[in-house]
Amino acid sequence: MTKFSDKDVLLEIRDLKIEGYSDETWVPIIKGVDLTLHRGEVMGLIGESGAGKSTIGAAAMGYARDGTRISDGSIEFDGMELTTATESERRALRGSRIAYVAQSAAASFNPAHKIIDQHTEAPVHYRIQKRMEAQEDAMELYERLRLPNPQEIGFRYPHQVSGGQLQRAMTAMAMACRPDLIIFDEPTTALDVTTQIEVLAAIRDIVDQFNTAAIYITHDLAVVAQMADTIKVLLRGEEVEEAPTEQMLDNPQEDYTKSLWAVRSFQRPQKSRPTDGTLPVISVKNVDAAYTGGVKVLDDVSFDVYPGMTVAVVGESGSGKSTTARVITGLLPPSSGEVLFKGEPLPPRYQDRKRDQLRQAQMIYQMADTALNPKVRINEIIGRPAQFYSGLRGQALKQRVDELLDLIELEPAKFYNRYPPELSGGQKQRIGIARALAAEPDFIICDEVTSALDQLVAEGILKLLDRLQKELGLAYMFITHDLATVRSIADEVVVMQNGKVVEQGPKEEMFTPPHHPYTDLLLSSVPEMDPNWLTTLLEERGVDNIGDAADV
């Protein structure tokens, strides 16, 4: 069937069932999944959150996370049955023959030890190499992964290197014992697009060079298209379909897969600024800002947001996007410059703003989990702003909450009395939107509202935001690092880098060349569905300097 069919089977999972403990009962998480992985094969596992990708990844090491148990099925790794093996037998495999690369390298490295000490731990423990050999081997791996200063970088502590470098160092660490199988659990999800490329290229090279088999877990189709030989699509703990990458991309069989592929088709026509002399809703004028005693985070930032329009602010993490939002809301008073609301200057500190000024600018947060108080009922979360600003009481308030719930397409009767933890991620984000709307604002800051959501859900949120904009004439400032989102919803784009605005203008203009070099770098780094995209891009950019690009 595939080019790997004639090779040895490395990992064979048969009818795997995993259960999780919640609310005092065991509920099935994985409902019978089969998986066959040959030597040297890279399999991509994709699906929404909750599909059981990571659980299967952990099960491939014979490991069930806390609160879960493998209830049925078999996991055979190179002829060894992991479900019946003893814990010490399984532990002997991990690190030496099966390695794991976690999503957040920053959270997975021990901050108290140097990177190379953590790297050499496994080979020395398994008596594969002596410590000095292991160190030299580590440096060689760092060089292959194109980390800058391979001789020296390992002797730094984890917080002294950047996120992308750390993720590559973790990949190197996984390679330390030359395992037969590596499990990559969303290794690039937390990284910026520009950094993601370096990590992707590095992972692909090293997997090729050592002919290692890998399970690559991600929810990003474009990424999996670059990495995997075969793709398996999961939905709620069940397999939807599996096929070689190219076949899967060209000709998906199942409806669910097709819907995943079709995501991002949402586009809306670009609007242009009003020409009749309407003042911008929010106008940021020459703002400089710094956190206490630190260096400037924002440097001469200026842009306007006109009524009924969406301005997308894009840039890598650390470029000052969210800080700009904090300046507008008044959480961080600017050190110079000002923020105008319909021509009127806003007091720099939110404490000094009038209630009506606070009402006009609302915010929707990235993490709906932390943005909604878990111990407060939905009706109060949404009702409080309406009560606070408009003084609604009793029946009128209840009616307003129902109205808002209708607006965000959640059934009032069902959600009125529930608590946030009982809702799904997309529903929570909708509640966040409703809370912002309850204040009847003119301007809403959307801080990465879709980045924590699955693609299908994110698209629903974008459509909702678009509909609300049409109905209520809202202006949005859309902070994002995801250019696909920009493409679908923005009217104007502001590109930020290191606290400065490097380029701004209408969307169509921004997406047509010539670009500012930084915009170009951002745009070309967005993964595409074409399986050859990464190869082509690396050739264009010149493979040798790719490792350095991340450090710019």
Place this chain on the structure above:
Amino acid sequence: MSIFVIGYYAALIAASCLAAYYKKHGAFMLLFSLTLVSFIIGIIGGVPALRAVTTFAGALALAAGTSYAFKEFLILISKPALAKELRTAPLTASFGMFVIFTYAIAAIFAPWIAPHGESEVISSAFAPPDENMLLGADQLGRDIFSRIIYGARNSVGLALVATLLAFFMGAFAGLMAAVKGGWFDQLMGRLADVIMSIPSLIFALLMLSIFGTNLGVIVIVVAVIYSPRVFRLTRAVAGNIVVMDYIEAAKLRGEGDWYLIRREILPNSTAPLVAEFGLEFCFVFLLIAGLSFLGLGIQPPTADWGSMVRENATLISFGDITPLIPAAAIALLTVAVNFVVDWMLFRSSGLKEQ
């Protein structure tokens, strides 16, 4: 060999076999090791030792049975949401709840339960137990059983009031410090440091000898001593909550500090605070008992467990366990409260069985 010994081993072995047959490995190991240990105990201690083991096991089984029944009772009479929580309670926690419940009944209905008055002299000093006095008389000839019943009211009531006061002061200061931050936070923090830097018993003795030993002073002094601990915990818990986005959203909405504390922070910090309340209650209770033992707490003739231990302490040298009974009452309540608190801490920490 008496029938008792034969029955004893027969029962143990039969129970072990049943456990093994039904694949209850834990129970089997327990029962069978008890059988093996009993051989040795039987050889060394003879029949009385075996009887002691039986009594102990019986008491344990009785406690377990009572706890289980009490838990089922609570589940049946409480609302569905609460009943679901209660269902997760281990036997130790329901034992704790049962003991607290019993103490509460004793304290509330003391005048009706106690056969004699609190300070009523009804017999000669140190009279042994008879059909009139369950536990005998104390050094003035008052009924010890009645005094223990009344003591539940005084000792527990006082400790409860002092803990509540400590809690309100500490929690309020902690919440305000977390919300306001800045100089207020610093001021309260240093104040708490100063109070905590003085050994609590010495501080209490000092204050009580200055201000006299009436009940109001005891409550305030004990509350001041214990409020810094509550302050620290509350501030730490609230400190983790004030950085959440929903607090930022509420602040940007223009909400005042009081709303933030009441509606946003408190509902998210009740679990650790309630658990802390249980622990603090034990400490306060022990401190008050200690003060009473030293003669600076509740003053005679009011019945109090701490002072009862002191008053009857001389009996210990004659091999009489009477003074240990109020001490046991203190210990039992402390253990019971801790059982309940352990369960609550377990729930609030989100730890789950593997």
